[in-house]
Amino acid sequence: MQGPTEITFKDVTKTPELEDLINGKIAKLEKICPQMISCRVMVECPQKHPDTGNPHRVRIDVTVPPSQEIVAKQSASEGDMHTPLETVINNTFKAAEKQLKKLSEKEKGQVKIHPEQQVMGIVTKIFADEDYGFIRTVDTGDDVYFHKNSVLHDDYDRLNVGTGVRFVVHMGEKGPQASSVEIEYQPKPGNIA
Template identity: 45%
Template structure:
């Protein structure tokens, strides 16, 4: 995740058990979608001593490149029994997980459609990889060097990336300028980044297949 998860409590005592449950659920979300940009979880108590339903509300706001936002809001109304905060948290994260799965499916379908139509995306060649620090740089067709982080690489493929790897990605504004998101490997090092007969970007100096 590009930005550390933010968890806020309003009229609810923060406990180790609640915090651990939320962290566990966030980890599961990242297994569903490993390129989440940010996640904000708000836990609040809206009223005291209800005869039924729940006094708790949990809202989860998630952003996913390129500019997608997911909101999951759980605030059980009148039910036959009291609903505790753990149950409301689980319910909210269940909503978020279903939405993330659907978004990931739509993005995969979109990628397949683009591949089938040989659509032109933003493509480039990896020119620098700092594996221990978890980031690198991509050179675009117009010669720009764009930063990318390991969390932006789809399918946990950061460790497969080498200098010369062809990638497709979205460019978006970050805190320090343009950066790549949803980075996807499209060809092995030193080869073409699509099926045409033209090499879009020359391999870096010193590159040997």
């Protein structure tokens, strides 16, 4: 890996066994995608006394060239409240592996994005604190989900409701989602529809 590995524990006891498990899983990701730039893993327990769902949350952010980022996460609301933390970590890394394999296959196939494959749209909702939003396509009027990591040139913070973007639509696990989101125009203040 070209850059650093960051493992953060928040309200979870950091043990050598957990660190070894996570480092082993990161090494497996590196075998799938040797050109990884960085990998950040966050393990936390946001709910001290949950009524439902697993108390643990695991998030994995992997950056690969040319500044593409994949995110795999399991929220505290998902799964059984008695699922061991190690299982939550394993499941989250499996999701990251699946995304990296798909990305690697795409790169090997030399799939190029042509302007005619891109869609124009307007940002209709943005949830800055949660790093995602929705874009309404100009041609069909459908709302398409996008994540901060799918915005090119680190321009996520420049997006506002009404910003015009060009993007590519892919089918995600929960429906259509945008990738390669690029700002085409910014509305002038006071001209937001």
